[in-house]
Each structure stands twice: as C-alpha cells, then as structure tokens.
Amino acid sequence: MKAVNRQIRLAARPVGLPAPGDWEQVETVVPTPGEGEFLVEISYVSLDPAMRGWMNQARSYVPPVPLGEVMRAYAAGRVVASRHPGFAVGDHVTGPFGVQEYAVCDGRGVATVDTGRAPLPTYLGALGMPGLTAYFGLLDIGRPRPGDTVVVSAAAGAVGSVVGQIAKRLGCRVIGIAGGARKCGWLVDELGFDAAIDYKEQNVEDALHKHAPDGVDIYFDNVGGDILDGVLVHLALGARVVICGAISRYNATTQVSGPRNYWWLLIQRASMTGMLVSDYADRYPEATAELASWLADGSLRAREDVVTGGIGGFPEVLLLLFSGGNTGKLVLEIAGSARLGRDG
Amino acid sequence: MKAVNRQIRLAARPVGLPAPGDWEQVETVVPTPGEGEFLVEISYVSLDPAMRGWMNQARSYVPPVPLGEVMRAYAAGRVVASRHPGFAVGDHVTGPFGVQEYAVCDGRGVATVDTGRAPLPTYLGALGMPGLTAYFGLLDIGRPRPGDTVVVSAAAGAVGSVVGQIAKRLGCRVIGIAGGARKCGWLVDELGFDAAIDYKEQNVEDALHKHAPDGVDIYFDNVGGDILDGVLVHLALGARVVICGAISRYNATTQVSGPRNYWWLLIQRASMTGMLVSDYADRYPEATAELASWLADGSLRAREDVVTGGIGGFPEVLLLLFSGGNTGKLVLEIAGSARLGRDG
Numbered sequence: 001m002k003a004v005n006r007q008i009r010l011a012a013r014p015v016g017l018p019a020p021g022d023w024e025q026v027e028t029v030v031p032t033p034g035e036g037e038f039l040v041e042i043s044y045v046s047l048d049p050a051m052r053g054w055m056n057q058a059r060s061y062v063p064p065v066p067l068g069e070v071m072r073a074y075a076a077g078r079v080v081a082s083r084h085p086g087f088a089v090g091d092h093v094t095g096p097f098g099v100q101e102y103a104v105c106d107g108r109g110v111a112t113v114d115t116g117r118a119p120l121p122t123y124l125g126a127l128g129m130p131g132l133t134a135y136f137g138l139l140d141i142g143r144p145r146p147g148d149t150v151v152v153s154a155a156a157g158a159v160g161s162v163v164g165q166i167a168k169r170l171g172c173r174v175i176g177i178a179g180g181a182r183k184c185g186w187l188v189d190e191l192g193f194d195a196a197i198d199y200k201e202q203n204v205e206d207a208l209h210k211h212a213p214d215g216v217d218i219y220f221d222n223v224g225g226d227i228l229d230g231v232l233v234h235l236a237l238g239a240r241v242v243i244c245g246a247i248s249r250y251n252a253t254t255q256v257s258g259p260r261n262y263w264w265l266l267i268q269r270a271s272m273t274g275m276l277v278s279d280y281a282d283r284y285p286e287a288t289a290e291l292a293s294w295l296a297d298g299s300l301r302a303r304e305d306v307v308t309g310g311i312g313g314f315p316e317v318l319l320l321l322f323s324g325g326n327t328g329k330l331v332l333e334i335a336g337s338a339r340l341g342r343d344g
Numbered sequence: 345m346k347a348v349n350r351q352i353r354l355a356a357r358p359v360g361l362p363a364p365g366d367w368e369q370v371e372t373v374v375p376t377p378g379e380g381e382f383l384v385e386i387s388y389v390s391l392d393p394a395m396r397g398w399m400n401q402a403r404s405y406v407p408p409v410p411l412g413e414v415m416r417a418y419a420a421g422r423v424v425a426s427r428h429p430g431f432a433v434g435d436h437v438t439g440p441f442g443v444q445e446y447a448v449c450d451g452r453g454v455a456t457v458d459t460g461r462a463p464l465p466t467y468l469g470a471l472g473m474p475g476l477t478a479y480f481g482l483l484d485i486g487r488p489r490p491g492d493t494v495v496v497s498a499a500a501g502a503v504g505s506v507v508g509q510i511a512k513r514l515g516c517r518v519i520g521i522a523g524g525a526r527k528c529g530w531l532v533d534e535l536g537f538d539a540a541i542d543y544k545e546q547n548v549e550d551a552l553h554k555h556a557p558d559g560v561d562i563y564f565d566n567v568g569g570d571i572l573d574g575v576l577v578h579l580a581l582g583a584r585v586v587i588c589g590a591i592s593r594y595n596a597t598t599q600v601s602g603p604r605n606y607w608w609l610l611i612q613r614a615s616m617t618g619m620l621v622s623d624y625a626d627r628y629p630e631a632t633a634e635l636a637s638w639l640a641d642g643s644l645r646a647r648e649d650v651v652t653g654g655i656g657g658f659p660e661v662l663l664l665l666f667s668g669g670n671t672g673k674l675v676l677e678i679a680g681s682a683r684l685g686r687d688g
Contacts, residue, residue: 059611060611061610061611061612224607229602243606243607243609243610244610245610246607246610249607255604256604257601257602257604258573258601258602258603258604258605258606259602259603259606260599260600260601260602261602262587262602262603262606262616263568263587263590263593263618264618265587265616265617265618266405266587266588266589266590266618266619266620267403267404267405267618268405268618269617269618269619269620269623270617270618271615271616271617271618272606272609272615272616272617273609273613273614273615273616274607274608274609274610274611274612274613274614274615275610275613276610276613279613
C-alpha cells in the first residue's frame with residue numbers, strides 16, 4: 001500500500017474571510033503508525049465556525065494553528081491500521097484528526113463510535129462536539145427551568161438546533177433566530193420551536209417584543225454583534241446569557257464594538273458567561289449517552305448538511321458557515337475507502 | 345412651628361452632566377405626619393453616581409424621577425414628630441427621604457441607626473447602601489477565595505473602598521483602580537491594598553500585566569468603558585466580573601460602545617453579572633451587623649467626604665462624583681437642627 005494523503009495546510013493568516021491563497025493543498029505519503037498509534041482513514045471532516053478563530057495569530061483558548069501545518073479539525077473515520085491496544089482495525093472513530101485524508105494518532109481526544117446507533121456524520125454533529133456544546137452550555141450555564149423562555153441564535157446550525165430541542169424537551173418556550181424563511185420554517189415545523197425570527201427580514205428587537213413578552217430567561221448566543229445587543233434589552237430578571245460563539249465577529253477586519261447593551265445585565269441582574277465544551281470532557285460519555293437516547297426516542301432530531309467534494313473542497317465549503325449556506329451540521333465528505341483502491 | 349422645607353426638584357432631563365437649569369429649588373411648608381407616619385429632619389443627603397441614571401427618561405431598574413418631583417436620594421436624619429409606633433422622636437434614621445430638609449414617611453425602606461456605634465454619615469456609606477452593595481456584590485457575586493486577585497475600579501469611592509477592604513480581610517490580593525496619586529496613596533497606605541493603578545497616569549492594561557501576572561479572578565466594576573475593557577483581557581480562568589456601576593457612561597451624550605473585549609469571557613470561561621443591592625434587603629441586618637463589627641475591630645475603615653452647603657449646594661456637589669472630586673463616601677451636610685430655631 002502506497003497511498004497518497006492529501007492535506008489542507010494553513011498557508012497564511014486570513015484577513016477577513018479566508019481566501020484561496022490562505023490554504024495550501026499538499027500530497028504526502030500516508031504515514032505508518034508507530035507503537036501505541038493507529039492510522040485513521042478519514043471519511044468526514046467537520047466544519048465549525050470556531051475554525052476561523054484558530055487561524056488567527058492571537059491569544060485564545062487554544063494556540064493558533066501554526067502556518068504550514070495541517071488545518072485543525074474534528075473528523076470521523078475508520079481505523080485501517082493499529083498498533084494501539086484500545087483501537088482495532090475497523091473501529092469507527094472521531095477525533096481532532098485535521099483536514100486530511102489520513103491521520104496517525106495515539107488516541108488522545110479520540111472516541112470510538114457505534115455506527116449502528118447513528119450514522120458517522122451524526123457523531124460530528126448532535127452526538128459530537130456541537131451536541132455536547134449545546135448540552136453543557138444549555139444545562140450547566142443556562143440552567144433551564146420549565147416555562148423559561150429560551151432564545152438561541154444561529155438556531156439552524158449544529159449547536160443551535162440541538163440547544164432548542166433540548167430546551168423544548170425540558171418544557172421551555174423556545175425562540176430561534178436564523179437567517180431565511182427556509183431555516184425558520186424548519187425550526188418551527190420540523191423541530192417544534194415555538195417561534196423563529198428571520199434576522200435578515202425582521203427587526204430582532206421588535207420580534208422579541210412580540211414572541212417573548214415576558215422577557216428572555218436564557219439566551220444562548222452563537223453570533224454576538226447586533227443580535228446579542230437586541231436580545232440584551234429583552235432579558236428577564238435573573239436571565240442567563242451563554243456566550244458560546246460570536247460568528248458575526250470572526251471575519252471582521254476592523255475593531256468590532258462590544259455589546260453596548262451590556263448594562264441590561266445590571267438592570268435585570270442577569271449574567272453572561274463564556275463556555276467551552278472541552279471543560280466538560282470527563283462528562284462526555286454520560287452526555288453522549290443521553291443525547292443518543294433522545295435521538296432514539298425521537299425527541300431529538302439530528303441533521304447534517306453533508307457536502308461532497310473531498311479534501312480539495314474544504315476552502316470553499318468552509319465559507320458556507322459564514323454565508324449562512326448550511327442548515328444543521330456542516331460536514332465535508334471525503335471519498336473514503338474508495339481512495340485506497342484508487343491509489344493502492 | 346412653621347418651618348420652611350427646602351427641596352431640590354428635578355426640573356429637566358439632563359443632557360450630559362446635570363446643569364443648574366436641570367434643578368429647581370423650592371420652599372414649601374414642613375409637612376405634618378398623618379396617622380402611621382413620622383417627620384424626619386434631614387441632616388445628611390447621600391450623593392451617589394446612580395442618581396444620574398434616575399434622572400433619565402429610560403426603562404431601568406427603578407422608574408425615572410418624574411419631572412417636578414423632589415430628587416430621589418438616600419438621606420439620614422432625626423425623627424422630630426411621629427404618629428408611627430415603630431419610630432419615636434429622637435430616633436436617628438436613614439431612608440429614601442429625597443433631597444430636602446424634611447420628609448414625612450411611613451417607614452418603608454427606613455432603618456433606625458445607632459449613632460453610638462458610628463457617626464450618622466457612616467450610615468450612608470460603609471454601613472449604608474454603598475457598604476451593603478460592596479458586601480453582597482463581592483461576597484455573593486464575586487465569591488472570593490483566599491489568594492484570589494481582586495481588582496476594583498472607582499476604588500477610592502464609597503463602594504470600591506469597602507470592596508477592597510473586605511477582599512483583603514478574606515486573604516485576597518487587592519488592586520484598586522482610581523484617579524490620581526492622592527487616592528492611590530490612600531488605598532495602599534491607609535487601606536492596605538496591595539497595589540493601586542492611577543488610570544489618569546498609567547495604562548491600565550500594562551499596569552495589570554505587572555500587578556496581576558496570574559490574571560484577575562474577580563473584577564468589581566463601577567466604571568465600565570475602557571477600564572472594563574482593559575481588565576477583561578486580564579481575566580483569569582473562571583473569573584467573575586461584578587457589574588455594579590458604569591460611571592463612565594452615565595453622562596454620555598452619544599451612544600456608548602460596549603465592552604469590545606467581552607469575548608474574553610469565553611476564552612477564560614468567565615462570567616459577568618449585574619447586581620443591585622436592593623435584591624438583598626432581607627439580609628441587610630446581618631450584613632450591617634457584620635460590617636459594624638469589622639469597623640469596631642479596625643479591619644474596615646469608613647471614610648466620608650462630608651461637604652457643607654445645605655440643600656442649595658446639591659447641584660454643584662453632585663458633580664464631584666463625575667469629576668473624581670471625592671474620596672470615600674460623598675455626603676452633603678444639611679444645616680440640621682439649627683433650621684427649626686432659625687425658622688421657628
């Protein structure tokens with residue numbers, strides 16, 4: 001076997017939206033696992049808004065991806081060679097494998113998943129980091145109570161769609177904010193949200209006045225910017241704002257302003273708290289099991305937006321996150337097992 | 345007795361700093377208490393930054409002071425006539441009596457205070473709303489642990505000076521931010537703060553880098569604006585930001601921007617929480633008793649900046665809060681018992 005491993009490496013720090021020249025596609029030889037390692041053939045690469053932050057040279061919760069390195073990404077695939085006692089050939093796994101066709105790893109951050117329970121891409125969405133982010137952010141930081149009014153932005157995205165569904169399960173009133181009638185219709189008609197606000201067509205403040213007349217108890221924020229400001233003035237007494245993302249800021253080329261309405265935190269004795277899913281790593285198994293049981297009983301619906309195109313499609317597909325082009329979890333499909341045959 | 349009651353009423357909604365024309369001084373007859381009421385002769389009026397917000401026509405945590413009404417204020421004085429079973433002539437009291445020389449009231453929000461334990465102005469400062477604000481904001485929202493690094497802004501003010509001293513009692517490292525060498529010297533030399541940053545002379549971010557090399561665990565914010573932004577980038581993991589005030593915004597005439605560095609809440613999984621002392625009313629007695637015991641044992645020092653001038657001085661004295669003119673609790677002294685003799 002002498003297969004090629006195609007990789008997408010970070011070639012330059014983007015200014016604004018990542019441009020084609022910020023990436024470099026490289027062909028290397030598929031690596032051989034050493035003792036205690038295994039080789040994963042990657043089938044699906046996860047595309048996440050947070051990736052944009054990882055590309056910047058700035059202090060953050062993780063170090064920047066170094067220039068010239070394979071782009072950091074969660075991915076899902078199959079073990080095709082192993083010298084690791086915990087992973088066998090044929091196992092399906094997810095982990096931080098990067099934007100490439102093959103990855104050698106030692107098992108850190110890798111989970112074995114059961115494709116009998118859910119298809120592999122779901123383990124990058126509702127049963128992966130996005131689902132876990134929704135789970136811990138809503139339950140631990142938002143602390144929902146039955147009857148609470150919960151607002152979530154980027155509601156048709158991988159995290160937001162799970163946040164809203166969990167909140168519905170708990171007896172909350174759920175309002176999603178999303179861009180476009182199609183996404184809003186999906187939230188209400190398919191996922192059972194109580195209302196959806198199309199921020200491209202509606203004034204968010206006015207719409208919240210209508211849909212959340214008693215105020216917002218929990219705001220799960222994935223976007224920042226004007227939408228965050230619009231929700232702040234509608235907070236209820238003792239509200240909790242979960243800061244999970246700020247996609248409106250990620251591609252800014254000038255200094256972005258902060259939430260000018262943060263003063264409503266005082267007026268309503270509310271809190272705004274940042275969360276990162278990796279803080280909850282020791283609780284992933286219990287949370288994943290619970291999410292899976294909800295998928296099984298139909299109270300949680302997973303949706304992946306799987307785009308084909310292979311590794312080479314990554315630079316373009318990533319941009320869908322910032323143009324609002326995806327509904328549900330955006331995943332890039334890699335050619336998979338066909339490759340070995342093709343190249344071997 | 346036919347004494348005159350001088351009052352300061354709100355005549356207009358200020359634009360920017362309150363101007364002389366925003367006030368009207370009125371002389372009325374001292375009112376007579378009805379059944380269940382008592383008459384207070386006011387000795388000291390409290391001046392608080394929050395008053396500026398009460399003058400605006402905007403939705404907030406309390407309704408605006410109506411135009412033409414006596415300006416809302418906490419004050420301290422002596423009961424001079426009573427038809428209320430709970431208050432006797434001669435009792436010293438504090439309460440929301442307004443900016444006037446006499447007030448009739450029914451006892452709501454009024455506390456009887458012991459001038460043998462502390463002088464009357466202290467009951468508007470360390471043993472009054474500012475002290476209670478510091479107490480609950482730091483302990484309940486900040487949740488200090490020994491060894492925490494605590495930063496407080498407007499540190500030489502009525503609230504900030506108490507926050508820092510309580511934090512020191514609890515074994516925290518305390519850094520005050522204040523304007524001018526005199527205030528900073530007082531914080532370190534007299535109150536025992538570990539460091540003070542003169543924001544008028546020093547770059548707050550640089551100074552925090554030096555004084556809080558391991559990050560800020562608690563930031564008690566009284567000012568908002570650039571100082572809040574400067575502290576946010578120095579938050580430690582799991583930090584708590586207490587939003588108590590935003591004096592830098594109160595007189596703004598254009599839309600003020602929000603904390604552009606709020607994203608550090610996510611990077612550091614920190615929280616920002618608004619607090620209002622009135623939420624803790626049922627715990628005022630225990631807190632006041634504890635603060636008084638700390639005053640008695642010398643571990644808490646109270647300082648009032650008592651300005652004479654009577655009711656007529658109010659419009660000008662209020663501005664000291666916004667020019668940084670006071671150190672400690674700013675209080676306006678009213679002529680007190682001399683008045684009845686003068687007018688009777």
